[in-house]
Amino acid sequence: MLTQYSGRLRLLAVHAHPDDESSKGAATLARYAAEGVDVLVATCTGGERGSVLNPALDRPEVRADLARIRRAEMAAAREILGVRQQFLGFLDSGMPGPDEPLPEDCFAAQPVEVAAAPLVALIREFRPHVVITYDETGGYPHPDHVMTHQVTVEAFAAAADPDRYPEAGEPWQAAKLYYHLALSRAWFQTLHDAMTERGVPSAMGELLAGWPDTPPALATTTRIACAEQFAVRDAALLAHATQVQPGVAFMAHPRSIEREVWPTEDYHLARCLVPTPCGGGQIETDLFDGLRPGEERG
Numbered sequence: 001m002l003t004q005y006s007g008r009l010r011l012l013a014v015h016a017h018p019d020d021e022s023s024k025g026a027a028t029l030a031r032y033a034a035e036g037v038d039v040l041v042a043t044c045t046g047g048e049r050g051s052v053l054n055p056a057l058d059r060p061e062v063r064a065d066l067a068r069i070r071r072a073e074m075a076a077a078r079e080i081l082g083v084r085q086q087f088l089g090f091l092d093s094g095m096p097g098p099d100e101p102l103p104e105d106c107f108a109a110q111p112v113e114v115a116a117a118p119l120v121a122l123i124r125e126f127r128p129h130v131v132i133t134y135d136e137t138g139g140y141p142h143p144d145h146v147m148t149h150q151v152t153v154e155a156f157a158a159a160a161d162p163d164r165y166p167e168a169g170e171p172w173q174a175a176k177l178y179y180h181l182a183l184s185r186a187w188f189q190t191l192h193d194a195m196t197e198r199g200v201p202s203a204m205g206e207l208l209a210g211w212p213d214t215p216p217a218l219a220t221t222t223r224i225a226c227a228e229q230f231a232v233r234d235a236a237l238l239a240h241a242t243q244v245q246p247g248v249a250f251m252a253h254p255r256s257i258e259r260e261v262w263p264t265e266d267y268h269l270a271r272c273l274v275p276t277p278c279g280g281g282q283i284e285t286d287l288f289d290g291l292r293p294g295e296e297r298g
Contacts, residue, residue, distance in 0.1 A: 049094035108143035
């Protein structure tokens with residue numbers, strides 16, 4: 001039987017590295033935090049094996065101190081978003097080449113049941129109503145992103161089972177599990193077309209022309225209106241200064257056009273234990289549909 005929820009709503013977003021929370025769903029987190037939802041970001045790794053993607057900071061002393069710097073960037077970003085954040089304590093896996101093995105000590109090399117244990121404990125302590133993470137592709141094929149999906153799916157189910165991870169606290173059943181649909185082909189195409197129609201130079205055409213032949217995207221079940229939080233999202237992303245070059249890539253398109261043609265962040269509802277509009281084929285506009293006070297609960 002589903003727990004009858006009461007009190008402050010709680011949202012848990014599970015990400016692979018520092019900066020992922022700011023590039024995928026950050027405006028959603030900022031919106032709900034501003035509305036009084038208790039928002040917690042779980043970051044699986046510290047990003048220690050990441051690259052320095054901002055040429056202005058690609059210096060030996062920065063690369064040598066990257067673990068500390070990325071934690072400091074994460075602290076700044078979470079303050080901007082108005083959320084809490086916790087590292088789960090695993091080491092970044094890096095991005096090995098096709099024939100390169102994973103580092104033995106890294107997150108993606110752990111057995112799923114081992115890697116899920118800290119997240120099970122966090123879910124049981126925080127007791128979220130809604131959990132967000134990546135789909136089975138990881139959003140892109142970084143081993144830590146794929147592992148984050150696997151670990152979150154495991155922890156979502158296991159946290160509710162009193163026979164599993166008995167040392168991790170009292171069981172808790174979250175009601176809904178969502179997958180990000182961020183940075184989709186449709187999003188890039190829509191912005192590229194809108195910019196082209198308005199005579200604004202777009203760098204997205206080359207990216208779209210080389211888009212890999214991947215399976216169709218998951219169905220969009222949920223659209224969260226959050227255009228008013230795009231400035232907060234951008235500020236949080238720029239706080240990850242080693243990972244983001246101002247005015248380049250995601251930071252290059254005009255925000256006025258984005259607000260006009262794609263003012264939402266979109267999700268796929270993967271698990272649901274309460275009645276929602278999705279059950280009738282409608283699009284949700286709230287991650288907490290079915291969970292607000294006064295709404296019927298299953």
